[in-house]
Amino acid sequence: MTSPAPTPQELLKIAIEVARDAAGTAHRMRTEGVSVAATKSTVTDVVTAADRAVERQVLDALATLRPDDSVLGEEYGGAAAGGPGSGVRWIVDPIDGTVNYLYGLPHSAVSLAAEVDGTVVAGVVRNISTGDEWTATAGGGAWRGGTRLRCSTETDLGQALVATGFGYDPRRRAHQARVVADLIPHVRDIRRLGAAAIDLCYAAEGRVDAYYEKGLAAWDLAAGGLVAHEAGLRVDGLRGVPAGPDMVVAAPPALFEPLHARLADLDASGGP
Ligand code: IPD
Ligand code: CA
Numbered sequence: 001m002t003s004p005a006p007t008p009q010e011l012l013k014i015a016i017e018v019a020r021d022a023a024g025t026a027h028r029m030r031t032e033g034v035s036v037a038a039t040k041s042t043v044t045d046v047v048t049a050a051d052r053a054v055e056r057q058v059l060d061a062l063a064t065l066r067p068d069d070s071v072l073g074e075e076y077g078g079a080a081a082g083g084p085g086s087g088v089r090w091i092v093d094p095i096d097g098t099v100n101y102l103y104g105l106p107h108s109a110v111s112l113a114a115e116v117d118g119t120v121v122a123g124v125v126r127n128i129s130t131g132d133e134w135t136a137t138a139g140g141g142a143w144r145g146g147t148r149l150r151c152s153t154e155t156d157l158g159q160a161l162v163a164t165g166f167g168y169d170p171r172r173r174a175h176q177a178r179v180v181a182d183l184i185p186h187v188r189d190i191r192r193l194g195a196a197a198i199d200l201c202y203a204a205e206g207r208v209d210a211y212y213e214k215g216l217a218a219w220d221l222a223a224g225g226l227v228a229h230e231a232g233l234r235v236d237g238l239r240g241v242p243a244g245p246d247m248v249v250a251a252p253p254a255l256f257e258p259l260h261a262r263l264a265d266l267d268a269s270g271g272p
Pocket of ligand 1: 213
């Protein structure tokens, strides 16, 4: 007999418990000192011992709490896939904002989301330094503490504070820099804070008006994307393509079209 599918709220409860413990470990390891353990796609794409230890802790916790689920993580990929398949897949970035973490900048997070049959239904993003925690369930809204989040009501792109990020590949960065150079005259200003999951949560609470980035992986987007969507932002790609590796645009409904038009015009999803 198969057990009934867990509700988004049940999955969120587990996600919060696991993410809090994980963030605690990351915080402790940071106070003990941190150094680069390896590089990944390029020499600036670093992994610390904490990235690996925190993801291992998350995998172990989920294996205990939800042994039949599978897991996709940034450091260990899908290798940690679990039992026969419950329809639930967890998506974890143990440390989003690894470069901030390395330098001691208080802007990195554990990001953990749960998908049911391919749709993200629950997510939590927890700032490792400050303990700020954003959560969402599909249809249940986005929250920070007891406060329900609503995105910015800005309607003028020229007044919008727009967050973005850059990938690790130098050729991609050059393209992204050209896009941002052409966009900045048309917005209030640009922010590059260094952790995509937090950027999306900031957009959810109106600390920035909108966010876009090319090159996000599933673990960068899953939890923060749900938080942003549940706070009222439209989260999409360019030209009808869903949000994904080519482009993520998260903007309040009134800003989405003008920002989309600028980004499409600048071929922001193109290039390397
Ligand atoms: C990175 C951060 C950064 C974004 C990059 C991501 P990582 O994730 O979210 O803000 O611009 O695209 O790869 O490497 O710190 O987990
Ligand atoms: Ca990461």
